[in-house]
Amino acid sequence: MSGKYEAVIGLEVHVELNTKSKIFCSCPTEFGKEPNTQVCPVCLGLPGVLPVLNEEAVRKAVQAALALNCEITSYAKFDRKNYFYPDLPKAYQISQYDLPLARNGWIELSGGKRIGIRRVHLEEDAGKLVHQGDITSAAFSFADYNRCGVPLIEIVSEPDIRDPEEARDYLTRLKGILQHIGVSDCRMEEGSLRVDANVSVRPVGSREFGTRTELKNIGSFRAVYRGLSYEIERQSKLLDRGEPVIQETRHWDEQNGVTRSLRGKEEAQDYRYFPEPDLVPLQLDPDWVEEIRRTLPELPEARKARFVREYGLPEYDADVLVSSPPIANFYEECVRLFGEPKTVSNWVMGELFRLLNDSGMEPEELKLRPSELVSLLKMTREGVVSGKIAKDVFEQMFRTGEDPESIVKKHNLVQISDKSALEPLVLQVIAENPKVVDDYKSGKKQAFAFLVGQVMKATKGRANPAVVNELLHKRLD
Template identity: 50%
Template structure:
C-alpha cells in the first residue's frame, strides 16, 4: 500500500528578554537551581502576574516575519494540568485568541519551493525542569525556567516528508535569530519542537491518527525521529493494526520512538480566560513602529544577493542561512568588493574548517577583514592561489593577518621572468623523456611540468607566467 505522510510542527522558542513574562526574575541560563524565582513565578497565593511588554513586541515581530495577521486583541488563558514542574497547577498560555494567526513561510526542498501554513503564534510561560537522579528513583525540581517567556509557532499539517520538516524548522530558526528574538540554542532548550505525524493511503483526503513526538533537540533528530515513526506506522497498518493517538519520545541512542502517554486533546486542559490578566491590545501604530525596526530577513537578503551581487541562488541560500554568516560575508565585501571570490572562500576553506572543528562563524579564527585582505593579496598578484591556501591555514592557526604571514615566510609570488625561466629550464633538463613525449603530442603532461615548477618554487611562481613560458620552451 502507498501512503502519504502528514506532518505538523509545534515550535517553542524562548524569547531573549532579560526578565520573565509575568515577573522581574532573570531568564539567564545556568544559574543554581531555584535561584531565579519569586512568589509570582512560584505561584504563591495572592500574587498577580504583570505582562512583560517586550514579550508582546517580540511575538509581533515573529508574526510579521511569518506573514501572520496580528490580532488587535488577544488574551491569555489557563491551561490546566498537573505535573511536578508546574507550581501553579496551570500554565498561562493563549488559546482561543492568540496574538498571531494565519501565516506562512516558503521552504526549498530538492529544488522545489513549498509553502507551509502557520496556524497560530501564541505567547506562553515555560514550565520548570525535572532533574532525574541517575542512581536512585528520585527527581529534583528546578523552577528557574518557570515563567520564562515562550512563543509557540504552530504549523498547518502541510509537510509531507522529514526533509520538508527539517527545512521548515531550519527556516523558522533562521528567521527568529535574524529578528534577534530567540538565541536558537537547542542544547539549552531555548529552541525546541514537537512533531505531529500521521499517514494516510495515497489518494485519500482523510488524515490518519496522529502521534506526537517529543524530545527532539536537534534538526537531525527531528528528521530521524520522523523517518522512524513513519516507517513504524506503515508497518503497524500493513500488519493489520491500528495507530493509537499518543505522545511518543525519541530515543536518539537506540534510534526509536517509544510510547510516553496518551495524547491529550484541547478539552483535556480545560482552557478558560485567565482572570488575572487583561486582554492584550496591539494597535496599528505599535505594529507600524515594530515593523519599522525589523531587520532584513533571510529570504529578502538572499534575493538581494542574487539580484544585486549576481550570486547564484545556491550561494545566496548558504550565505543567508545564518545572520552571523551573512554579516561576515558583507563585512568582507565592504573591504574587498568582488562577491563571488568572497563567497567561494567562505563556503569552501572557511566553512570547511569551521565544520571540521565544530565551530560557528561567530567563533571563526579568521576575522572578516583578514579574509578580505587575503583576497586582495591574491587579486593583486602578491601571492598565488596555492600560497593563499597556505596563508589561510596559517591565519587560522596563528591569528596573524595575511600580510604579516607573507612577509615573515617570504611567500611573495615570483613574477621575475628570468628567475622563472631558470627554474623551468632546470625542470625540463631533469625530465627529458617527459619533454620529448610532450613534443610528440602528449600535451596532458603540461600539468606535470607546471606541478614540478610550482614544487621547485614552493608554490610561489606566478601560474599564468609558468604556463606561458613552458609552452614556449616545450614548443
C-alpha cells in the same frame, strides 16, 4: 518509505524571546547562571503574587508573527494550562489557548511551496530538571527555575509538510526569519529553539489523516530529519502489516537512531485550560501593530533579492547566504571591505561552509572576523600567497583564530614569484621528466599541467603558477 504512503507532518516550534527580563516578572533571562539565582516570588509561583506582562515580549512576539505573515488577533487572552510536573512550580503554565496572539501565517519553502502557520502564541517557559547519572535509574530530580518564566512563542504549523526534507527546509527558513528580525538567538543546543513534530502516514491519494504520533526530545534540525524518517518508515511498516498506529508521544533516541514510546500514559492529556484571572486581555492597538510592521528589519526574501540586485550574485548563492543571518552579515562586511562579491561568495559558500560543516559548528558560533578573511583575500589578490596556499591558511585561521599574516610568516608560505628562484626548479623538473617533456613536445598538451604540478609540489604549493607557466613555456616551446 515505499511509494505507497505519503507522510503528513506538522511542527510545533518553541522559541525563547531575547528580552532582558522574564515575561511576567523582572528577573533576568540570562542563560547559564548558577541554579535558582534568577528567580523571584512570581516565577517561583509563591502565593499572593501578581504576574504583569512584559511589553517587549509582546512586541517581539508581534514582530515574529508579522514576519511569518500572520494576522494579529484583535482580542487575545492568557490561560492556565494545568499539569503536574516539577519543572513548573505553580503546577500550571501561563499560555494562550483559544484566543492566541496571531493566526493564519505562512512560510515559503525553496521550491515556492507555502507551509501554513496555524497560530503563534505567547507563553512562559518552564524550569529545567537535572539528573545525576542515568535518568532512568535516578531517584531524584534537581529543579532549577532560572528558565521558568522566560518568554516563549509557540509557532504551530498546519499539517502541510510532506517529507523530512520539507520539515528541515521549513525550520531553516523559520530560524533565518527569527534571527533576521532579532527576536531570538534560536540556539537549539541551548534550548532557545525547540521542535516537536507530529507525523502520520496515509496511502497516497487518501484525503483522510492517519493516526499520528508526536516526536519529542529532538536536539537538532538533523535529528528532526532522522527522527521523522525513522517514524515514517516505522508507521508505513505497521500499515503494511495491517497493524494500527497508536496515537502516542515518542522520544527520539539520537544515539540509537530510533523513536521510543513513552510508557505509563494511559490517560489522555487533560490540561483543563481556563482563563488566567491574574492577567487582563490584550487588545492591541492596530496603529501600534502597523508601526511594528513598518519598522520590521529586512527579511530573508528581501535580502536575497537585494544580494542578487546589488552584488550581482546568482539566485542560488543569495539564497544560501541569507539562510543564516550571521553568515549574511559576515558576507556583507567582507564585500564592503574587499569588493569582488562573487569571489567572497565563493569563499564563504565553499571554504567557510566546509569548515563549519566539518567542525559541526553553528554559524552563530563563528569566531572568525570579516576583516581577517579580507586580509587573506587581499594577500591572494596581491600575489603574496597562491590560491591553493590561501585555502590552507584559511583553515588554520578558522581552527586557531590566528591572523593570516602571522600564519603565512610562521610557516613561510609566501608565494614565490621570483623567476631566479623558480628557474632552477623548472630546469630540474624538465631534466627529471624526459618522457613527459617528449609527450608535450609531440603534442600532448596535458603533459604540460603535469610539469607545472611537479614544480608546485617541489615548492609545497608556494610557486606562483603564472610564473611557472611562463618559465616552462619559455623552455619547452
